[in-house]
Amino acid sequence: MQHKKILAGAGLLAFAAGVLAAPAASATAPPPKLSVSPSSVSPGQTLEFSAYCAGNASTVTSPGLAAPVTLTRVLDGYTGTGKAAAKPGSYQATFTCSGSGGPAGNGTATATFTITGPAVPTATTTTKPRPGTSTRPPAPPKTTTKAPSKAPQVKVLPKGAPETGDGTYAG
Numbered sequence: 001m002q003h004k005k006i007l008a009g010a011g012l013l014a015f016a017a018g019v020l021a022a023p024a025a026s027a028t029a030p031p032p033k034l035s036v037s038p039s040s041v042s043p044g045q046t047l048e049f050s051a052y053c054a055g056n057a058s059t060v061t062s063p064g065l066a067a068p069v070t071l072t073r074v075l076d077g078y079t080g081t082g083k084a085a086a087k088p089g090s091y092q093a094t095f096t097c098s099g100s101g102g103p104a105g106n107g108t109a110t111a112t113f114t115i116t117g118p119a120v121p122t123a124t125t126t127t128k129p130r131p132g133t134s135t136r137p138p139a140p141p142k143t144t145t146k147a148p149s150k151a152p153q154v155k156v157l158p159k160g161a162p163e164t165g166d167g168t169y170a171g
Helices: 001-027
Strands: 033-037 046-052 071-074 077-085 091-097 108-116
Touching: 033 091, 046 091, 046 108
Parallel strands: 033 108
Antiparallel strands: 033 046, 046 077, 071 077, 091 108
C-alpha cells in the first residue's frame, strides 16, 4: 500500500510539473522573421514582403523603398507590397515586432534586396533649345548717344553797346 502512495504521489508531481511548465513554454514566441520577393528588382518595381510576428508588426522601412510598407495580418503572419526606390544599390528592409509572448518574440527582423539598372529620373522637367538656337538671352541692342553737335558759343555783344562802361549810348 505504501508503494502505491509513493507511486501516485510521483505521478501527481510529474503531472503538476508538466502543467506548470506548459504555459511557460507557450509564452515564449519564436523570433520575428522578414522575407522579400523578388530579391532583385529594377527601380520602381513592386516588392512583396512576408513577415512572421507573434505580436504586432510595424511598417517595413528602408532607404530602398519609395515609401514605408504597411503590413496586413494574414493567417500565418503578415504581408505587404511596396515600390522600389529610384536609386540602384543593395538595401536592407526592417520591421519591428512587439507585444508577443516573451522577449524572444519581440524585436527587429531584416531582409536584403537589390535595385539594379539605371536610376529613374525624378519628376523635374527640363526644356532643350531647338537646334540652331542659343540658350543665352539676346544681347541688348547697342545704342550710342551722342551729344548734339553745336558750334561753340561765342559771346555776342549787342550792336551799339560800348565795350566798356554801363551800356548807354555814346554820343
